Amino acid sequence: MESADLKRLGLKVTHxxxxxxxxxxxxxxxxxxxxxxxxxxxxAGEEIGLATVYRVLTQFETAGLVIRHYxxxxxxxxxxxxxxxxxxxxxxxxxxxxxxxxxxxxxxxQKVIAEQHGFSIKDHCLYIYAECTDYKNCEYYExxxxxx
Amino acid sequence: MESADLKRLGLKVTHxxxxxxxxxxxxxxxxxxxxxxxxxxxxAGEEIGLATVYRVLTQFETAGLVIRHYxxxxxxxxxxxxxxxxxxxxxxxxxxxxxxxxxxxxxxxQKVIAEQHGFSIKDHCLYIYAECTDYKNCEYYExxxxxx
DNA sequence: ATGTATGCAAAACATTTGCACCTGG
DNA sequence: CCAGGTGCAAATGTTTTGCATACAT
Numbered sequence: 001m002e003s004a005d006l007k008r009l010g011l012k013v014t015h016x017x018x019x020x021x022x023x024x025x026x027x028x029x030x031x032x033x034x035x036x037x038x039x040x041x042x043x044a045g046e047e048i049g050l051a052t053v054y055r056v057l058t059q060f061e062t063a064g065l066v067i068r069h070y071x072x073x074x075x076x077x078x079x080x081x082x083x084x085x086x087x088x089x090x091x092x093x094x095x096x097x098x099x100x101x102x103x104x105x106x107x108x109x110q111k112v113i114a115e116q117h118g119f120s121i122k123d124h125c126l127y128i129y130a131e132c133t134d135y136k137n138c139e140y141y142e143x144x145x146x147x148x
Numbered sequence: 149m150e151s152a153d154l155k156r157l158g159l160k161v162t163h164x165x166x167x168x169x170x171x172x173x174x175x176x177x178x179x180x181x182x183x184x185x186x187x188x189x190x191x192a193g194e195e196i197g198l199a200t201v202y203r204v205l206t207q208f209e210t211a212g213l214v215i216r217h218y219x220x221x222x223x224x225x226x227x228x229x230x231x232x233x234x235x236x237x238x239x240x241x242x243x244x245x246x247x248x249x250x251x252x253x254x255x256x257x258q259k260v261i262a263e264q265h266g267f268s269i270k271d272h273c274l275y276i277y278a279e280c281t282d283y284k285n286c287e288y289y290e291x292x293x294x295x296x
Numbered sequence: 297a298t299g300t301a302t303g304c305a306a307a308a309c310a311t312t313t314g315c316a317c318c319t320g321g
Numbered sequence: 322c323c324a325g326g327t328g329c330a331a332a333t334g335t336t337t338t339g340c341a342t343a344c345a346t
Contacts (some may be wrong), residue, residue, distance in 0.1 A: 014263075038278060041158040052154075070218050071220075072218055072271075072273060074218075075217075075223070078253075090261065090262060090265060090267060092253075092267065093270055099265050099267075101261055101265075103257055103261060105253065105254075105257050106253075106254050106257050106258070109251055109253050109254050110163070110254070110276055112275075113238065113249055113251060113276070114276055114278050115237060117280075118240060118246075118248050118280060118281045119238060119240065119276075119278035119279060119280050119281070120278055120279050120284075121276055121277070121278045122241055122277045122278050122279060123220075123276075124274065124275060124276040125220060125274070125275055126258075126273070126274040126275075127272060127273055128258055128261070128262055128267075128269060128272040129260055129269075129270050129271040129272060130262050130267035130268055130269045130270050131267060131268050131270060132265075132267050133264060133266045133267070134266075138262065148188075
């Protein structure tokens, strides 16, 4: 992603926007809340206000650059770079690990179901909540506990 | 649903609890926010505090009596009686109409996908956002506009 | 009687907004 | 230069909580 991409979207290439984009691209976590983005930038010495983080992420969402998720139980929303193709999510409720997947059979059935009811499908989200086999040894577990 | 059911769940049979349960059972809307429940009760002359509505609905959720949904875009959650079997939701983004459906093929695929990743599935939710063919004449449209 | 529930008001929480100042093109 | 972007603080909307009172058993 480069400054030209922002320009193309009609957004000025500002420092906060570039830094947020950069973070989303380089961060290990593919899904981050506004607060997490804010803190990560803060830790990196970037003084970018939380309000700006929200504004920029919302603009990116509108521009189709990021996807915003409202995972169940969570009042907070998380953002993900929209660089990859559509996918759904499989989440471990114990360690917070998130697996992305895509299944043609499910996608196809959804279309059929919508049609059967006379609806034209615009969007959908499928979240599978599960337990991974070995969450205690999972790389995410410790970090997850901290956030609880 | 009767007072015995509440007792069985270890909940005292109080006036607010009975009224909320009654409302969820008799209301036309199968999905209601806490605020909507509060207002409906208020209109019916019941003086039940909003905090109580939240507390009771949360207890009902814990007891498995109701299901709480966090529909996309919505910061508010809606509650639904858990009396019927599991189902997913097809929502019209124009009029707010909600269709409940269940599809064995989708359910089955989810199990397979979870297993493939070594996860044991606990729960899931699938929301399909769509447009219904004739939302302007839809019975829900007017009411929906008011709430916007 | 006593442990639980309730109502109210205040707090908490994520998110948005108003406004004065700053900055990219 | 100036429209648009930013930071801060204040506002918002939903949900939760503390506490004194009321109620179910």
